[in-house]
Amino acid sequence: xxxxxxAFSAGGMLPALCVSLLAAAPSTVAAQAKxxxxxxxxxxxxxxxxxxxxxxxxxxxxxDNAWTLDQQASICQIPAPPFKEQARAAEYAKRFRDLGVQNxxxxxxxxxxxxxxxxxxxxxxxLAGHLDTVFPEGTDVRVKREGTKLIAPGIGDDCRxxxxxxxxxxxxxxxKIPFSxxxxxxGNVGEEGPGNLRGMRxxxxxxxxxxxxxxxxxxxxGFGVTNGGVGSNRYRVxxxxxxxxxxxxxxxxxxxxxxxxAIAKIADLEASTTPKVTFNVGIVSGGTSVNxxxxxxxxxxxxxxxxxxxxAEIDARLQKALREAVTEEKARWPKSNxxxxxxxxxxxxxxxxxxxxxxxxxxxxxxxARTMNVYAPLTISSTDANIPMNLRIPAVxxxxxxxxxxxxxxxxxxxxxxxxxxxxxWVLLVVMGLLGAK
Numbered sequence: 001x002x003x004x005x006x007a008f009s010a011g012g013m014l015p016a017l018c019v020s021l022l023a024a025a026p027s028t029v030a031a032q033a034k035x036x037x038x039x040x041x042x043x044x045x046x047x048x049x050x051x052x053x054x055x056x057x058x059x060x061x062x063x064d065n066a067w068t069l070d071q072q073a074s075i076c077q078i079p080a081p082p083f084k085e086q087a088r089a090a091e092y093a094k095r096f097r098d099l100g101v102q103n104x105x106x107x108x109x110x111x112x113x114x115x116x117x118x119x120x121x122x123x124x125x126x127l128a129g130h131l132d133t134v135f136p137e138g139t140d141v142r143v144k145r146e147g148t149k150l151i152a153p154g155i156g157d158d159c160r161x162x163x164x165x166x167x168x169x170x171x172x173x174x175x176k177i178p179f180s181x182x183x184x185x186x187g188n189v190g191e192e193g194p195g196n197l198r199g200m201r202x203x204x205x206x207x208x209x210x211x212x213x214x215x216x217x218x219x220x221x222g223f224g225v226t227n228g229g230v231g232s233n234r235y236r237v238x239x240x241x242x243x244x245x246x247x248x249x250x251x252x253x254x255x256x257x258x259x260x261x262a263i264a265k266i267a268d269l270e271a272s273t274t275p276k277v278t279f280n281v282g283i284v285s286g287g288t289s290v291n292x293x294x295x296x297x298x299x300x301x302x303x304x305x306x307x308x309x310x311x312a313e314i315d316a317r318l319q320k321a322l323r324e325a326v327t328e329e330k331a332r333w334p335k336s337n338x339x340x341x342x343x344x345x346x347x348x349x350x351x352x353x354x355x356x357x358x359x360x361x362x363x364x365x366x367x368x369a370r371t372m373n374v375y376a377p378l379t380i381s382s383t384d385a386n387i388p389m390n391l392r393i394p395a396v397x398x399x400x401x402x403x404x405x406x407x408x409x410x411x412x413x414x415x416x417x418x419x420x421x422x423x424x425x426w427v428l429l430v431v432m433g434l435l436g437a438k
Contacts, residue, residue: 038370045367045433053178054432057171058425065421067170069150071095072163072414073143076152081139082194085110085131092131092187095166100173101185109202112187116172118435122181123213125434127168127427129161130191130199130219130384134408149415156404156414160423161218162187164400167424168431179435184212191219191384193234196348200387214361214434215388215395218427220381221404221414225365226397228380229389231311231352232304237262237322238343243288243295252293252338253329256286259297262325266301269317275306277314300347306380308352308390319344350382353389361394361434368429372422398427 038046048054061068080088093112096104101114112131133154135141143152152159169185171177188199204212220226239255239262263281271277279301286297303318305311326342355362357378369376381397388395401423403415 039367041363042367042370045364045371045429048433048437049371049429051177051437053175054429054437057175057177057428060171060174061167061424061428062421065416068163068167068421068424069416071166072155072159073145073150073152075162076143076150076155076159077141079135079137079139079141080131080133080154081135081137082132082190082192084137085189088131089187089189092162096169096185099166099170101169107202107206109199110189111199111203113203114169114185116169116183116185118179118181118183120180122179122436123434124182124184124211125214125216125431126184126186126203126212127165127216127218127431128186128188128200128384129163129165129217130158131162131187131189132192132195132199133157134192134194135410139410148417148420149413151411151413153410153412155412156221156402157407157412158191158219160221160400160402160404160414164218164424164427168428171424171428172431177432177437179432179437181213181435183431183435188384193348197350197384197387200384204387204391204393209391212388212393215385215393216361216427216431217384217395217397218400219383219397220399221402221423222399223369223374223376223401223423223426224379224399225362225369225376226379226381226383226385227355227357227359227362227389228306228378229351229353229386230304230306230380230382231308231386231390232302232348232350232382233311233315234303234347234349235301235318236345236347237299237301238345239297239326240339240341240343241293241295242338244293246291246293249293251333252336253333253340254293255340256294256297257332258325258329258340258342259284259286259299261328262322263299265321265325266318269314269321271314272310275310277303277305277310279303279314279318304382306352306354311352350386351390353386353391353395355385355389355395359394361396364433365396365398365430368426368433371429372426374422374426376426398430399423401426 096114104114190198283300287294383397385395402420
């Protein structure tokens with residue numbers, strides 16, 4: 001676990017503007033209507049939005065909004081099933097290079113990473129969108145347009161995020177916005193369920209970890225700041241036995257019955273609401289015919305919580321319930337010597353984490369939303385930011401503007417309406433505020 005640092009740079013460097021605003025700002029900020037008198041941090045964001053290069057970027061993002069939407073649609077039409085993001089990654093790397101992003105590369109895990117260097121030394125901020133979708137190979141990913149609406153699998157999650165990252169990079173380079181430090185722009189793999197955050201695990205588990213001071217994932221639509229990471233433990237549970245004829249072999253432990261006992265125990269688990277804890281048996285399978293005692297019964301279980309401690313506690317109770325089911329099923333048939341075993345395979349472990357409301361990255365995100373005159377609530381979810389949050393690296397996930405519907409469905413849609421451009425504007429303002437542009 002990486003210790004919390006008082007400054008966002010390994011060398012203790014923080015842009016002077018950021019230091020002064022951080023010191024002067026109050027401990028909490030609410031993303032609501034503009035107060036009569038802005039806080040020093042909010043006033044600083046108002047001033048930053050009026051900086052000539054930032055203002056020019058805002059104008060360009062609005063006037064050339066069609067470019068952002070074209071990026072979003074064309075990226076979406078490159079299939080990126082779980083573990084097969086290579087084609088989309090190659091194209092995304094090409095687009096970074098075409099924009100003038102420096103040192104663009106694709107790492108061993110498949111993440112696309114590029115750099116935009118500031119005019120002065122300072123912190124390193126990573127801005128990322130995820131390349132993968134939940135949809136299997138062969139899914140029709142052609143984009144349909146209906147007025148301001150784009151319809152396609154993955155169009156909002158996370159083709160919108162990928163387009164916003166490109167748009168921000170484009171304006172930082174084109175307008176030559178002066179900032180301190182380094183902006184890492186990333187298209188990462190493995191955010192969705194089967195991927196188990198493998199892209200971010202590779203980045204933050206490798207040599208780059210200690211050089212990343214802040215992290216922003218752009219994932220989702222609308223305007224929200226995710227500063228709480230929901231952790232999850234997912235298991236594939238197998239109950240196994242010799243199996244046999246339902247009549248002739250009757251009297252032996254039945255793996256399916258053992259699994260039924262386990263499911264009943266799981267259903268009776270008590271879950272706290274503060275912090276929130278959830279459990280779910282989502283898939284069950286097994287057996288060969290109605291007149292056969294199955295040799296195997298399988299279920300997939302999902303546990304979630306906002307805190308690591310609560311997740312560990314519900315996990316311990318789950319494991320106990322799984323074992324008790326074996327003992328009880330064996331006890332039901334004491335004259336049988338047939339084996340009954342339990343095998344638990346881990347499908348995925350997502351760490352829980354949080355970036356406190358009082359941290360500079362959260363307050364900057366909210367102050368920027370106020371400057372943009374948009375409401376940005378604080379939310380809790382499971383995103384790429386879970387990994388740096390768990391390592392206590394200041395991290396948030398920002399939405400990308402517009403209105404999304406039907407995430408993870410074949411008819412997923414993104415509606416840009418009349419102000420979708422405010423999403424990239426907001427993300428750009430947050431990024432430049434964190435990197436001390438002035």
